[in-house]
Amino acid sequence: xxxxxxxxxxxxxxxxxxxxxxxxxxxxxxxxxxxxxxxxxxxxxxxxxxxxxxxxxxxxxxxxxxxxxxxxxxxxxxxxxxxxxxxxxxxxxxxxxxxxxxxxxxxxxxxxxxxxxxxxxxxxxxxxxxxxxxxxxxxxxxxxxxxxxxxxxxxxxxxxxxxxxxxxxxxxxxxxxxxxxxxxxxxxxxxxxxxxxxx
Numbered sequence: 001x002x003x004x005x006x007x008x009x010x011x012x013x014x015x016x017x018x019x020x021x022x023x024x025x026x027x028x029x030x031x032x033x034x035x036x037x038x039x040x041x042x043x044x045x046x047x048x049x050x051x052x053x054x055x056x057x058x059x060x061x062x063x064x065x066x067x068x069x070x071x072x073x074x075x076x077x078x079x080x081x082x083x084x085x086x087x088x089x090x091x092x093x094x095x096x097x098x099x100x101x102x103x104x105x106x107x108x109x110x111x112x113x114x115x116x117x118x119x120x121x122x123x124x125x126x127x128x129x130x131x132x133x134x135x136x137x138x139x140x141x142x143x144x145x146x147x148x149x150x151x152x153x154x155x156x157x158x159x160x161x162x163x164x165x166x167x168x169x170x171x172x173x174x175x176x177x178x179x180x181x182x183x184x185x186x187x188x189x190x191x192x193x194x195x196x197x198x199x
Contacts, residue, residue, distance in 0.1 A: 005177060006177070007177050007178065007179050008151075008176040008177055008178050010178065010185060010188035010189045010191075010192050011188075011192050012153075012176060012192075013149075013176075013178060013189050013192045013193055013196070014055065014139075014192065014193055014196035015153070015155065015196065016092070016153060016154065016155060016156060017051065017055065017092065017196045018195065018196040019155070019156045019158060020092070020095060020096070020156065021048065023099075023118065023119075023156065023158070024044055024048070024095070024099065026112075026115055027099065027102065027108055027110065027115065027119060028040065028041060028044055028108065030110070030111065030112065030115065031111070032110070032111020032112055033108055033109065033110060033111055034108065034109040034111065035108050036106070036108065036109065037105075040098075040102055040108065043098055044095075044098060047091065047094050047095045047098055048095065050091050050094075051088070051091040051092065051095060054084060054087050054088035054091055055088060055193060055196065057084045057088075058081065058084050058085055058088055058139075058140075058193065059190055059193040059194055061077065061080065061081035061084060061142075062081075062149070062180065062186055062189050062190055062193060063186055063187075063190040064077070065146070065180060065181075065183070065186055066078050066081070066142060066146025066180065067146050067147075067181065073144075073145055073146050074146065075144075077146075078142045078144070078146055081142050082141050082142055085139045085140045085141060085142075086139070088139045089137065089138060089139035092133075092137070092139060093133060093134065093137070096123070096130065096133055099119065099122075099123040100123045100124070100125060100130065102123075103119050103120065103123045103124065104124075104125075114159075117160060118156075118157075118158055118159075118160060121157065121160040122156060122157075128172055129154065129156070129157070129172055132154045132172040132173050133154050136152050136154070136173045137152055137153075137154045137173070138150075138151055138152040139151065140178075142180065143180075146180060146181075147179070147180055147181040148177050148178065148179065148180060148181075149177070149178040149180055149189075150175070150176070150177050151175070151176040151177075151178075152173050152174075152175060152176075153173070153174045153175075153176050154172055154173055154174075155172075155174065
């Protein structure tokens, strides 16, 4: 006899998008930040704009659900939602790559030592976090029965200390499952998703 599935709380949906948006704001517009190359602003704006568009599209799919009134699974809606989530994944990686370029080419003077530590911990081509995002991160896929959204989440560590940075082998990818079958769960997921668009 197998145990009951452990579902992820709705408030954890797309958390990495909100964290990355807040970090990007601190990097480019923080009180002590000095941007040495102005196109970085434009590129960040363009990436964030596309990311927000895909979040809005994905939120719409999650709000509607994938089971019809007669209990039939809406397979075209599932396919469309998964294509949208794949595009969102691509935009997230593009924004991560922009921050890697900003860090590599020293396009920003961060000002705060803590911010510099966070950026260097994540946005280096050889950092475990960056490699996990490139190789294993998945924004989400809706199951064939329309009941579950499965994700491979790679959370940002916004307060890394020297010990954490130096510790290899820690598991960075968290598997998540969100319920889509009930209207209440979709309402909570939709509310969370709307709050996760980077400003």
